[in-house]
Amino acid sequence: MTATLAHTRAHICPASDLQADDHMPVVIVGGGACGLTAALALHRMGVECVVLERDAFAAGSTALSSGFIPAPCTQTQQAQGITDSVEAFAADIQAKAHGQAAPHLVQAYAQNIGPAMDALAEHHGLPWQVLDNFLYPGHSAHRMHAVPEKTGAGLMSRLQAAADAAGVVVLTQAQVTELWADEAQRIQGVGFVRPDGQTERIRCDAVLLACNGFGGATAMVKDLLPEMAEATYAGHVGNDGSAIAWGQQLGARLADLGAYQGHGSWAVPQGALISWALMMEGGVQINAQGQRFHDETQGYSEAAVHVLAQPGGVAWNVFDDALLAFAQGFPDFVAAQGAGAVQHAADANALAQLIGCPPDDLLATLNAVQPGTDPATGRTFQRALQAPFHAIKVTGALFHTQGGLDIDAHTRVLRQDGTPLPNLLAAGGAARGVSGQAVWGYLSGNGLLSAIAGGHIAAHNMQQILKDTP
Template sequence: MKRRIIRRPVFSIIFSACMFALLATGCTRPPTPPAVQVPPAKEAIVMDKAGLAGIHQGKAVDCAACHGKSLEVDDNETIVNAKCRGCHGSLSDVAKKSKGHINPHKSHLGEIGCTACHHGHTASRSYCLGCHAFNMPIPGSGVSASEKKGPVKMDESADSTDIVVVGAGAAGYTAAISAHDAGAKVILLEKQPITGGNSMISAGGMNAAGTRMQQARGLKDSSDVMFKDTMTGSKNIANPELVKVLAEKSSASVDWLTAIGADMSDVGRLAGASSSRAHRPSGGAAVGSHLNLVLRKNATDRKIDVRVNSKVLQVLRDREGRVTGVQVEGKHRGLYVIHAKAVIVAAGGFGANAAMVESYRPEYKGMTTSNQPGATGEGMKFGEAAGAQLIDMKEIQIHPTVAAGSRILITEGVRGNGAILVNQEGKRFVNELTTRDAASAAILKQRDGMAYLIIDEGIRKSLRQIEGYFHLDLVKEGATLKELAGKIGVPDGALEETVAKYNAAFDAKNDSEFKRPDLPRPIRNPKFYAIGVQPGIHYTMGGLKIDTETRVIGKDGKPIPGLFAAGEVTGGVHGANRLGGNSISETITFGLIAGNSAAKVTMEK
């Protein structure tokens, strides 16, 4: 797990994290993975005065100051990050010293490692820039020379555990926690330098029917209605058995999250739902970053072995076809094997893999994506190589409201709380709460394939997430609708006429023009705001075929012994179109099932 560093002046890391959007609280780091001594690479490490290693060399900081006396680095880069905190302070300490509109040390990512952004012998780069276009220079970003990498080393020692979980997003964390609580020993692997996956940037909420939160608000809903909504949204090609599990276990999944410390007290309505069933933190805060912190803390409290910078290359099977473990490439450890009685694949979708998206849907070439950089589809590839059947791979969802010119998703909750969509002529053109595929198609038919979300001060105050869009400079504002129209280039009088017509529909509780089923608020209270949006690649509905116990189904139609999967890496739950709020619901519900199913198998041996 550890690599010996050639004894030259090396990097100390200036404490940093990254910024996607808003504020967050801290969380503890995962436990240190077991260490294995690996011979040093033959290639020398080239120093550059512009890099962090050179900067620290100039300040007479030696290797041991950052790496400890052993000069070893594990894949979590545990010692380096601890030394960095000891020298520069905690993330919150450094955040207090940061200047500028965007504070890279105060983000929804929580307490991540310094080395996610800062590197000693390669160019440092803020992790934020994988999704954002901030002007964010950091020390060591000007390095011109880098470490010369030789062939990947092979560590012939192997680790053993009961269950390996691949992917540390919401599904992976949930599976790992539930398997641990069922008595299994678990190793959770994540290829990125931070945990969270796409779940971390999920915004709208978690769909669940018949919950205590709904009942307290007098909201009528049921698993039967959620089932029907989901099947309708999927164009009736989703697997009804999986959808039934999703709907019937959704309330229990919310209860489980609440029991481990999550705040799911707010309930809103998202597109395609017949009732308000999107559960999220109080005030309508983003659900994904909150759950990531809660799940990360629970894994840490249980001392689950979480390893970042650890990419799974293949699932290993014996001659009878039973899963026996995985082969891993660690950033520092190199190639090694983990023997396991079961493997749970929770490695996410492929929305950030432009070539893979284009291979299934050529018409999406060049389209922006709302996905984080790690969503590249490896789990589907090594799952298929292990004999798994892939289904619904051409079903790729386009989200209607990605901030124009960016990768930042504008949550469906904005429309759910009352926003309207207008085109560049200032006119409404669609029911804002129709399904995502229909809304996206409608926007793409407008001039320049874009539209504007229009809100007022009342809608702004109704949803905490909206403040993040102001923070990221995505919002135009006006004291009057006329002033706002001028700022976004809408013809004089058109926006005022459209909003007046919408407000009349609100008063009458009847949107006769577009049949919007829910009109929660009028747009009357100044100031008025607009956010330019365009459709972008958001979610991949296809993936590994599973059954209701999350067992992965092979090409022969039979479950592959010891192989399970949950989350966006799977297919069958959403069919041709996913409803907003069903992704987090899927990750938690099927993550719980996967953890318990895998633990049951390992306990039987």
């Protein structure tokens, strides 16, 4: 599969023409979780860097996420008495991806995410907590970490505060459009556009692309992810495929372009993410005909495709009082509820009227939600739902892509022949992830896993690159 070249201003320029007086050892393109994690790690190693962020403040895709990060063997996990292992986590990643995830990245990320999380806690004060009251789909242990706010925005604000405290230079409103490369494909500098339209340039010794994927590039999504061509895009508009465009111009290899994170629980018309924990704890999705249509516990990513295939491309998340109380422990849910996303029905007939479906069909669907295994979808229920009911109208959405530049275990960008480019690295959404080749390969938290573990790995490798640079 080949990628449509992203329609961005991203281009490669000959280093022999570069005119720039300023120099920085490392330039990081993108100020999300990946970029800031790498910058903080470089700071701890005494390596100077600058983070170039296109927006007015660092947020990116991370701020739009739930902010939950899976990691085994962290100090936080151990403090909560949770038993886990790198091997178990790696096995869970591959099981979800049907064995199609890049083995070298699965191992590298599973090994490095724990140390990365511990370093952020120990050196920069990020107060992790493990969500231990439910298991996200595909995980065999409680390993989902969050900051107290339990939001992606909360995670980003704490990473930004850590960067500020460390004196990390984060230059905002600086959209990188140019990479300057010599004949050996070594990146010698970058150019970025400022708010006044002027382009500034800086020389460097290594570059990390932490600028996410191509979810905001309509033509690329239509070409590479046709099932999502008409889906709501709930990711960051800055995900325009720039990393892929630069890579293609350098002759880099691409991988896993059919992989992405969808979500089958995007509230409409409010435009809010509804936690999939509702489904995992016993909620169901019902279509306009009053029927369930999949096993909701398989995963929220592939649920996006299932929901979009329903009449009108919508479904209703249905749950009861006990689940409502549970969901109100998530700030994102509380915000969605405040925006009017949650509607109420005293009984099955009122719920049918709300959904607009045949009452008898809906009643049969609800009556089938009983302790045991549902023969139609294979889902196992622990209990029945009890009236009164609550419902949220949702659609399927595209959040971020999981394919991109092919990288090795050190996050070095690879050429077509598999050899690494001299000093160009990529991590997070800019590179291939560990979700295999399709939507169903996405294990909960894979996006932030590759961002934080990848940023951590990239920083240590860039330190070595600088040592080896004449």
